[in-house]
Amino acid sequence: DAGVTQSPTHLIKTRGQQVTLRCSPKSGHDTVSWYQQALGQGPQFIFQYYEEEERQRGNFPDRFSGHQFPNYSSELNVNALLLGDSALYLCASSWGQGLGNTGELFFGEGSRLTVL
Amino acid sequence: DAKTTQPNSMESNEEEPVHLPCNHSTISGTDYIHWYRQLPSQGPEYVIHGLTSNVNNRMASLAIAEDRKSSTLILHRATLRDAAVYYCILRGYSGGSNYKLTFGKGTLLTVNP
Numbered sequence: 001d002a003g004v005t006q007s008p009t010h011l012i013k014t015r016g017q018q019v020t021l022r023c024s025p026k027s028g029h030d031t032v033s034w035y036q037q038a039l040g041q042g043p044q045f046i047f048q049y050y051e052e053e054e055r056q057r058g059n060f061p062d063r064f065s066g067h068q069f070p071n072y073s074s075e076l077n078v079n080a081l082l083l084g085d086s087a088l089y090l091c092a093s094s095w096g097q098g099l100g101n102t103g104e105l106f107f108g109e110g111s112r113l114t115v116l
Numbered sequence: 117d118a119k120t121t122q123p124n125s126m127e128s129n130e131e132e133p134v135h136l137p138c139n140h141s142t143i144s145g146t147d148y149i150h151w152y153r154q155l156p157s158q159g160p161e162y163v164i165h166g167l168t169s170n171v172n173n174r175m176a177s178l179a180i181a182e183d184r185k186s187s188t189l190i191l192h193r194a195t196l197r198d199a200a201v202y203y204c205i206l207r208g209y210s211g212g213s214n215y216k217l218t219f220g221k222g223t224l225l226t227v228n229p
Contacts, residue, residue: 004159042203042219043160056216090159105217107159
C-alpha cells in the first residue's frame with residue numbers, strides 16, 4: 001500500500017517564476033493538507049482540501065493556491081516566487097473531514113524547492 | 117492557537133527509556149495532545165495522541181498530567197532509529213475535523229550507541 005507520494009522531490013526555480021507541486025494521498029484518504037517547512041523550523045500549515053474545496057487556510061498570501069482533483073490528489077501552486085519561498089513542502093493526507101476525526105495525518109517526504 | 121513548550125534538545129543512550137516533556141498551560145478542553153516525530157530527510161510521522169487519559173501504542177506511551185497542562189512522551193527503550201525531532205502539538209476541534217497542526221521547533225533527540 002503506497003503511502004503519500006509527492007513530486008518532484010527536488011526543484012530549483014528563479015525569483016518571479018511559478019511552481020506546481022503534486023501530491024497523491026494514501027489509499028482510502030480523501031483529505032489533503034499542505035505544509036511549508038523552512039530549514040531548522042517546524043512545518044507551517046498552508047491549507048487543506050476536501051471535496052475539491054479549500055476548507056482551512058493558514059497565514060499565507062494569495063500567491064499560494066491549490067487544487068484537489070476528483071481522485072483526491074492535489075496540487076500546490078506558488079506564483080511570483082520569492083527567495084523566502086525556499087523550503088520543504090509537505091503534503092499530508094487523512095480522511096473524514098467534518099466527522100471529528102481525531103486521528104493521524106500521514107505525511108509524504110516532501111518536495112524541496114530552492115529559489116535563486 | 118494554544119502554544120506548547122518543549123526543550124530544544126535531549127540526549128539518551130540506546131536501550132534506555134526516554135521521557136520527552138511538553139508544557140501546554142493554555143490548553144483548552146477540546147484540545148487533543150498529539151505527538152509527531154521527524155526523522156532526517158523525511159516528513160513528520162505520527163507517534164501518539166490523547167485527550168485526558170494516558171495512552172499506549174506500539175511506538176510509545178503518552179502520560180498526561182491530571183490538569184492537562186503538561187504531558188510526557190515516553191519511549192520505553194530508545195534505539196538509534198528513534199533519533200529525530202519530536203513535536204508536541206495541540207489539535208483543537210470545534211464541530212469538525214481540524215487539519216491545521218501548529219508545529220513548534222520540537223525537541224531534537226540524540227540517541228547514543
